[in-house]
Amino acid sequence: MPFSVAYCGPAPSPGDWRWNLDPALLVLAFVAMALILWRLRERNRTLALAALGVLIVVFISPLCAVSSALFSARTIHHVLLVAVAAPLIAWALPVDRMRLLSFATAVQAAVFWGWHAPAAYEAALSSDALYWVMQVTLLASAVWFWGAIRSASLPSAVGHLLVAMVAMGLLGALLTFADQAVYRPHLLTTQDWGFTPLEDQQAAGLIMWAPAAAVYLAAALWLLGRWMGPDSTVVRVDAEL
Structure with a gap:
């Protein structure tokens, strides 16, 4: 028997595509959509609605339940949060030039690494309150x-995106090359899906190491191309977008 039950419910079996129909979460999603449609301008509205769509996939779609079974699914969940929903939200909000990019980069990496420490991860999957602290x-x-990143100069943005890429990729590499599974909530939940716990953990590491880190690399390369391109007089990210 699993020793804990995550917010998204007990681990499903393959083919059990269970949606999370938590009434409070559905009301919150509806209110968020109404506020977006009411308060934001067209471009910002499109970005915010796209972000809301990603959050619905993360928290309401069957991915929520599958992430109770597979650490690799939980990794997809977290990558969608930090590398897809987050930039969409950031670009939907007003620009704030006082953002302390180096500190923000360090905090993001520390938070991501911290919640993937086995003890912290286990605690978050044993308590709904801690689960939501982790997500928020x-x-x-x-x-x-x-x-x-949005409010930074192009050189600074490129450099810090590369730092974020390394932080994500290094954690992924550590998980990929670990010689034992370290996430106890998934020790009894992966076999029905055709994975040993170690294989599931290695798959999660590869997701962080390759596609997740590649998001930061792609953003850095795109900005580097703009910085060194024909219109090289533009030196701030928010002037580009």
Whole structure:
């Protein structure tokens, strides 16, 4: 028997595509959509609605339940939060030039690494309150980071994106090359899905190491191209977008 039950419910079996129909969460999603449609301008509205769509996939779609079974699914969940939803939210919000990019980069990395420490991860999956603390801090620190990128100079943004890429990739590499599974909540939940716990953990590491880190690399390369391109007089990210 699993020793804890995550917010998203007990681990499902393959084919059990269970949606999370938590009434409070559905009301919150509806209110967020109404506020977006009411308060934001067209471009910002599109970005915010896209971010809300990502959050619905993360918290309401069957991915929520599958992440109770597979650490690799939980990793996809977290990557969608910090590397997809967060930049969409950051670009939907007003620009704030006082963002402390170096500090934001360090905080985002510390929060992401901290919640993937086995003890912290286990605690978050044993308590609904801690689960939501984990989700909110992951998302908020990432929104801060991407907002700081948005308001930074192009050289600074490129450099800090590469730092974030290394932080993400290093954690992924550590998980990929670990010789034992370290996440106890998934020790009894992966076999039905055809994975040993170690294989599931290695898959999660590869997701962080390759596609997740590649998001930061792609953003850095795109900004580097703009910085060194024909219109090289533009030196701030928010002047580009």
